[in-house]
Amino acid sequence: xxxxxxxxxxxxxxxxxxxxxxxxxxxxxxxxxxxxxxxxxxxxxxxxxxxxxxxxxxxxxxxxxxxxxxxxxxxxxxxxxxxxxxxxxxxxxxxxxxxxxxxxxxxxxxxxxxxxxxxxxxxxxxxxxxxxxxxxxxxxxxxxxxxxxxxxxxxxxxxxxxxxxxxxxxxxxxxxxxxxxxxxxxxxxxxxxxxxxxxxx
Amino acid sequence: xxxxxxxxxxxxxxxxxxxxxxxxxxxxxxxxxxxxxxxxxxxxxxxxxxxxxxxxxxxxxxxxxxxxxxxxxxxxxxxxxxxxxxxxxxxxxxxxxxxxxxxxxxxxxxxxxxxxxxxxxxxxxxxxxxxxxxxxxxxxxxxxxxxxxxxxxxxxxxxxxxxxxxxxxxxxxxxxxxxxxxxxxxxxxxxxxxxxxxxxx
Numbered sequence: 001x002x003x004x005x006x007x008x009x010x011x012x013x014x015x016x017x018x019x020x021x022x023x024x025x026x027x028x029x030x031x032x033x034x035x036x037x038x039x040x041x042x043x044x045x046x047x048x049x050x051x052x053x054x055x056x057x058x059x060x061x062x063x064x065x066x067x068x069x070x071x072x073x074x075x076x077x078x079x080x081x082x083x084x085x086x087x088x089x090x091x092x093x094x095x096x097x098x099x100x101x102x103x104x105x106x107x108x109x110x111x112x113x114x115x116x117x118x119x120x121x122x123x124x125x126x127x128x129x130x131x132x133x134x135x136x137x138x139x140x141x142x143x144x145x146x147x148x149x150x151x152x153x154x155x156x157x158x159x160x161x162x163x164x165x166x167x168x169x170x171x172x173x174x175x176x177x178x179x180x181x182x183x184x185x186x187x188x189x190x191x192x193x194x195x196x197x198x199x200x201x
Numbered sequence: 202x203x204x205x206x207x208x209x210x211x212x213x214x215x216x217x218x219x220x221x222x223x224x225x226x227x228x229x230x231x232x233x234x235x236x237x238x239x240x241x242x243x244x245x246x247x248x249x250x251x252x253x254x255x256x257x258x259x260x261x262x263x264x265x266x267x268x269x270x271x272x273x274x275x276x277x278x279x280x281x282x283x284x285x286x287x288x289x290x291x292x293x294x295x296x297x298x299x300x301x302x303x304x305x306x307x308x309x310x311x312x313x314x315x316x317x318x319x320x321x322x323x324x325x326x327x328x329x330x331x332x333x334x335x336x337x338x339x340x341x342x343x344x345x346x347x348x349x350x351x352x353x354x355x356x357x358x359x360x361x362x363x364x365x366x367x368x369x370x371x372x373x374x375x376x377x378x379x380x381x382x383x384x385x386x387x388x389x390x391x392x393x394x395x396x397x398x399x400x401x402x
Contacts, residue, residue, distance in 0.1 A: 003335040006204045007233055007328065030394045032208055034387065036327055037342060041382035048395045055397055101381055113347045114366045115319055122323020126237055127208065130331075134204040141238060146314045157399040165315045180302050181242035186235065193231045194249045196256055198358040 006133045012179065013138035015074035016171030020081045025135045029170070030084075032131035036123035039116040040102055044092030045124050048085040048156050055155065059083050059167070062151045063144055074176050076140060080169035085152065086125055088117040091161040121165050128168055138173035141166055207334045213380065214339035216275035217372030221282045226336045227252075230371070231285075233332035237324035240317040241303055245293030246325050249286040249357050256356065260284055260368070263352045264345055275377050277341060281370035286353065287326055289318040292362040322366050329369055339374035342367055 001009075030047060038044065050056055060077035069075055077083065096102060097110045104110060125141065132139035143166045144152060152164055194200050202210075231248060239245065251257055261278035270276055278284065297303060298311045305311060326342065333340035344367040345353060353365055395401050 001204055003202055003204045003207045003331065004233070007236055007332075010236075012238060031390070032205070034390070034393050035208055035211075037213060037330070039344070041380070041385050043385075043388045043393070046393055046395065046399075048397070048399060048401075050397055052397045111347050113350060114344060114364070115316070116344070118316055118319035119323035119326065119366060122320040122325075123327040124323075125320065126324040126327035129238070130204065131208075143240070143315060143317070146312055149314060156397075159399060162399075163315070165320060179242070184242050184244075187244045189232070189235070192235050192244070192247055194247065196249070196251055196253045196357075198247075198249060198360060198363075200249075 001134050006130050010129055010133045012140045013173045013176060014076040014140050014179070015174040015176035016079040016081065016138070016169065017174045018079050018081060019172045021137060021170055025137070026082060026170070029128065029131040029135055033124050033128040036120060036127050038120040039093060040096045042093045042096040042120075044089040044096070044117050045121060046087045046089070046162060048087065048158065050083040050085065050156070051081065056080070056083055058155055059152065062148050062155070063142060063167070064148075072177065074174070076142070077169060079174065080140070080171045082170040084128065084168040084170065085156060085158070085164050086121060086128070086166055086168060087158060087162045087164050088121040089162045090115065090117045093117050118165065125166070125168065132170050137170055140169040142169070143167075202335050207331050211330055211334045213341045214374045214377060215277040215341050215380070216375040216377035217280040217282065217339070217370065218375045219280055219282060220373045222338060222371055226338070227283060227371070230329065230332040230336055234325050234329040237321060237328050239321040239324075240294060241297045243294045243297040243321075245290040245297070245318055246322060247288045247290070247363060249288065249359065251284040251286065251357070252282065257281070257284055259356055260353065263349050263356070264343060264368070265349075273378070275375070277343070278370060280375065281341070281372045283371040285329065285369040285371065286357060286359070286365050287322060287329070287367055287369060288359060288363045288365050289322040290363045291316065291318045294318050319366065326367070326369065333371050338371055341370040343370070344368075
């Protein structure tokens with residue numbers, strides 16, 4: 001699909017038909033998701049692709065889907081044939097920047113005014129969401145509360161140094177109730193894009 | 202351009218011909234960059250698009266380009282006709298999650314185990330980099346050291362509550378010396394994509 005069309009067709013989908021996703025399509029999506037940039041090419045990113053029905057139903061429980069459905073939304077997680085847990089490792093970045101070509105001449109550890117593991121995690125997330133659309137599928141993204149992440153980590157054996165940053169659901173879209181947030185609309189372009197100076201048009 | 206081709210053609214380009222970027226193309230790129238997801242549709246992202254020659258040369262100085270060129274790289278920033286400063290606002294997210302539809306029933310402020318302003322900033326960055334390729338241009342990304350961000354903030358009047366997370370350079374690609382990091386290669390797929398459990402194939 002044309003890039004511009006992929007970007008403009010993408011939206012968060014929170015209900016799926018349950019029809020399974022073909023393995024080849026899923027492999028293409030995951031292959032795209034790992035092609036984002038990373039600071040120092042640290043590639044401190046990882047994904048756990050969950051397709052086992054029992055694990056998915058446990059994840060739906062961890063994400064408090066019954067409470068969500070009580071608020072008259074569709075069963076988002078349990079209708080999605082694929083859950084992808086997106087993870088980042090700060091430690092991988094710190095290790096990379098201690099290698100000879102990255103170490104500071106002063107020997108001092110690098111300051112990280114911006115935690116690039118999260119930024120690069122966002123790049124990977126964006127690719128994953130777009131790749132789903134390109135594959136004729138739909139995707140959604142959700143986060144968990146801190147206790148949910150503890151449970152998810154235990155369920156999927158995610159190591160200590162790896163931090164899950166959220167879940168992507170993949171599948172064929174079914175009609176869903178849109179998030180109320182969408183009604184806010186896109187912010188005016190002039191508030192988002194400044195020219196030469198902040199506030200400049 | 203086809204989405205898959207855009208993703209696979211993208212690489213960090215650190216030297217440009219200096220040929221200016223057409224305003225219509227730049228407008229399309231920036232329009233794409235703001236179409237990423239954001240938690241609660243907070244849209245706490247902003248860009249400062251710098252095309253003024255004097256500002257760009259000051260930014261090249263702030264980014265220590267002379268030192269970079271001494272290490273036998275090309276003049277990355279001063280050859281790029283467009284610099285885009287990518288910014289995020291944590292405060293915008295916190296304000297959004299105090300609105301009635303997002304406030305917790307307990308009244309307690311939301312915990313942010315993951316700082317989504319950085320993740321969403323990464324989504325916007327990814328779209329910006331891909332949109333450049335789709336427009337027939339090339340893009341690069343660089344960060345500054347903490348003191349550099351202080352100077353950049355002052356130069357471009359970036360408000361206190363907004364955090365610059367890095368700079369994207371845009372232009373027509375010229376031959377450049379590749380970053381040594383690229384020689385590391387992509388991590389094996391099995392280390393990046395796990396199935397059902399961490400370590401699962």
